[in-house]
Amino acid sequence: MNGKTSNPKAWLFVLPVVALVAFNALIPLMTVVNYSVQETFGDNVFFWEGVKWFEQVLHSDRFHASLGRQMTFTAIILAIEVPLGIAIALAMPRRGVWVSVCLVLMALPLLIPWNVVGAMWNIFALPDIGLLGRMINGLGIDYNFTQQPIAAWFTTILMDVWHWTSLVVLLCYAGLRSIPDAYYQAAKIDGASGWAVFRHIQLPKMKRVLTIAILLRFMDSFMIYTEPFVLTGGGPGNTTTFLSIDLVKIALGQFDLGPAAAMSLIYFLIVLLLCWVFYTLMMRGEQQ
Amino acid sequence: MARISLQDLRHSYLPSPRTEADWALKHMSVDWSDGGAYALLGPSGCGKTTLLNIISGLLTPTEGRVLFGDEDVTDMPPDRRNIAQVFQFPVVYDTMTVYDNLIFPLRNRGVSGADADRKVREIAAMLELDDMLPKRAAGLTADGKQKISLGRGLVRSDVNVIMFDEPLTVIDPHLKWVLRSKLKELHQRVGSTMIYVTHDQTEALTFADQVVVMHEGTVVQIGTPVDLFERPRHTFVGHFIGSPGMNVLPCTVDGGQAVFAGQAVQTADAPTDTNGAKTLEIGVRPEFVSFASDGIPVQVTKVSDAGRYRIVDVQHDAATLKLLVPEGEDIPSGSAHIRLDPAHTRVYADGWMLNGGAAA
Numbered sequence: 221m222n223g224k225t226s227n228p229k230a231w232l233f234v235l236p237v238v239a240l241v242a243f244n245a246l247i248p249l250m251t252v253v254n255y256s257v258q259e260t261f262g263d264n265v266f267f268w269e270g271v272k273w274f275e276q277v278l279h280s281d282r283f284h285a286s287l288g289r290q291m292t293f294t295a296i297i298l299a300i301e302v303p304l305g306i307a308i309a310l311a312m313p314r315r316g317v318w319v320s321v322c323l324v325l326m327a328l329p330l331l332i333p334w335n336v337v338g339a340m341w342n343i344f345a346l347p348d349i350g351l352l353g354r355m356i357n358g359l360g361i362d363y364n365f366t367q368q369p370i371a372a373w374f375t376t377i378l379m380d381v382w383h384w385t386s387l388v389v390l391l392c393y394a395g396l397r398s399i400p401d402a403y404y405q406a407a408k409i410d411g412a413s414g415w416a417v418f419r420h421i422q423l424p425k426m427k428r429v430l431t432i433a434i435l436l437r438f439m440d441s442f443m444i445y446t447e448p449f450v451l452t453g454g455g456p457g458n459t460t461t462f463l464s465i466d467l468v469k470i471a472l473g474q475f476d477l478g479p480a481a482a483m484s485l486i487y488f489l490i491v492l493l494l495c496w497v498f499y500t501l502m503m504r505g506e507q508q
Numbered sequence: 509m510a511r512i513s514l515q516d517l518r519h520s521y522l523p524s525p526r527t528e529a530d531w532a533l534k535h536m537s538v539d540w541s542d543g544g545a546y547a548l549l550g551p552s553g554c555g556k557t558t559l560l561n562i563i564s565g566l567l568t569p570t571e572g573r574v575l576f577g578d579e580d581v582t583d584m585p586p587d588r589r590n591i592a593q594v595f596q597f598p599v600v601y602d603t604m605t606v607y608d609n610l611i612f613p614l615r616n617r618g619v620s621g622a623d624a625d626r627k628v629r630e631i632a633a634m635l636e637l638d639d640m641l642p643k644r645a646a647g648l649t650a651d652g653k654q655k656i657s658l659g660r661g662l663v664r665s666d667v668n669v670i671m672f673d674e675p676l677t678v679i680d681p682h683l684k685w686v687l688r689s690k691l692k693e694l695h696q697r698v699g700s701t702m703i704y705v706t707h708d709q710t711e712a713l714t715f716a717d718q719v720v721v722m723h724e725g726t727v728v729q730i731g732t733p734v735d736l737f738e739r740p741r742h743t744f745v746g747h748f749i750g751s752p753g754m755n756v757l758p759c760t761v762d763g764g765q766a767v768f769a770g771q772a773v774q775t776a777d778a779p780t781d782t783n784g785a786k787t788l789e790i791g792v793r794p795e796f797v798s799f800a801s802d803g804i805p806v807q808v809t810k811v812s813d814a815g816r817y818r819i820v821d822v823q824h825d826a827a828t829l830k831l832l833v834p835e836g837e838d839i840p841s842g843s844a845h846i847r848l849d850p851a852h853t854r855v856y857a858d859g860w861m862l863n864g865g866a867a868a
Contacts, residue, residue: 410587
């Protein structure tokens with residue numbers, strides 16, 4: 221508090237936000253915590269169970285399997301969407317009428333409701349009537365995403381790349397646009413190659429927006445539910461059952477509220493931990 | 509190193525310029541001699557940066573040729589012209605150390621090893637950056653970063669010309685002076701041509717041997733600071749350089765003499781041929797106007813103290829003049845008479861000095 225005045229009245233201004241956050245985040249979270257340590261058979265009768273559900277979830281093969289699928293999925297889409305997004309942002313025109321055209325085209329997938337995206341791709345990829353499905357089969361490749369795990373993964377990843385690469389593109393493009401012309405001119409005069417310009421000017425200047433893009437894409441993909449649920453329903457078998465889908469199956473399908481609550485909390489902590497790791501890694505060196 | 513010639517240059521940012529106003533740079537031919545210290549002076553938007561970017565190759569002129577020595581470089585990109593440029597805002601490669609920043613242009617040109625290292629250390633010493641070499645460039649202050657920008661030009665031995673585009677804009681006032689004298693010193697040590705763009709007359713006059721004054725896309729005068737002060741070829745130069753600027757008074761010419769306030773005014777050159785000019789004016793700097801017992805009758809309207817001298821505003825009909833009165837001298841109040849020093853009073857026709865001042 222050095223040199224700063226403290227004014228207790230300030231709390232009054234913060235109060236509405238605190239109340240709002242309490243209602244939409246803290247209270248629901250506490251109910252989840254409440255469920256996670258108790259057993260219920262309905263009628264609002266609860267029995268204390270301690271950490272039993274947590275132990276059960278942590279030792280469950282089913283949880284390990286969906287966590288593994290989730291990690292793989294997120295790693296793959298980050299590995300595709302981030303470099304692809306940067307490449308598209310670099311290729312976009314810097315001025316002229318095409319800028320707005322490109323921006324609108326890029327924004328389009330982001331404006332489509334998630335379940336619509338799932339439904340679109342479901343029909344698009346159907347092997348008998350879908351444009352994509354028919355085309356792939358027409359090329360002589362046996363493709364049926366409702367039956368083949370690899371085809372299901374391929375379709376889900378393609379759908380996510382189509383849906384979300386734009387976000388990376390738009391953020392990177394904004395970062396690129398903020399670089400003054402003088403940097404490019406100086407690099408030209410210094411005789412820098414295209415790669416050197418990317419490595420020493422564009423990438424460092426994009427770092428902040430790229431951090432945001434990666435964090436957003438990580439969190440969203442790690443919590444993905446709607447699109448694969450509509451597209452594959454988690455199948456064939458459990459091959460595209462990611463964490464959220466599994467969680468919903470346990471909570472609403474089997475109505476196992478205790479294990480589902482414990483799993484939610486573990487899920488939440490994993491997301492929080494990984495976000496922190498990403499953020500720390502990418503912001504390292506910023507303070508130097 | 510070489511002489512730089514701009515031949516019949518014109519530039520427009522529009523695809524098909526129609527009127528004279530469409531040209532950002534109007535027709536000009538300018539020679540810059542090898543090793544000179546030039547300043548390109550003019551108000552914002554007069555075309556100085558355009559001219560600079562044409563010399564550096566960042567812009568290709570609409571018309572005309574750019575020659576370095578005998579070689580036509582008009583269509584060459586900046587990296588092949590062997591020029592260096594320091595921009596308004598410091599450009600450093602944030603992720604690199606100061607050392608890597610300085611050696612970067614050399615590495616890009618395939619120079620490395622002991623030679624490059626020696627050169628970098630020599631330039632760093634010259635710029636007083638030696639202690640900073642292992643530090644990250646991003647952590648430096650604005651003046652440090654601007655020194656790096658300059659250093660990246662100085663390390664190259666092949667540089668024809670170093671150009672500065674208002675390089676002191678973001679530097680703290682007390683460091684501006686330090687950096688400016690550093691530049692002057694560097695020019696003497698490295699001997700390459702330097703062109704310094706600025707809208708600040710103090711910067712231009714202290715740095716340059718030759719000042720190129722630009723106004724609305726035209727070079728109005730090229731000369732030494734003394735030339736610009738004593739013999740402004742255009743009323744704009746008179747206005748822009750000097751503080752306060754030159755007095756410009758409407759006049760008529762009658763019988764080979766300038767007439768102001770019903771009196772014949774003695775001028776440095778007799779205005780023999782006015783070429784049917786639309787406007788005729790007398791130009792005289794406040795330094796060369798003094799109170800006298802007879803001469804042009806005026807009313808004293810304002811006196812402002814500027815330290816060693818006072819600036820006095822006087823009025824004759826609608827025309828106002830400023831004159832400088834040294835400390836300690838009496839200033840008449842109310843009605844008075846003034847005298848213009850004939851050796852420094854000139855007649856301007858349509859803005860240009862008559863007799864020898866027709867074109868730049």
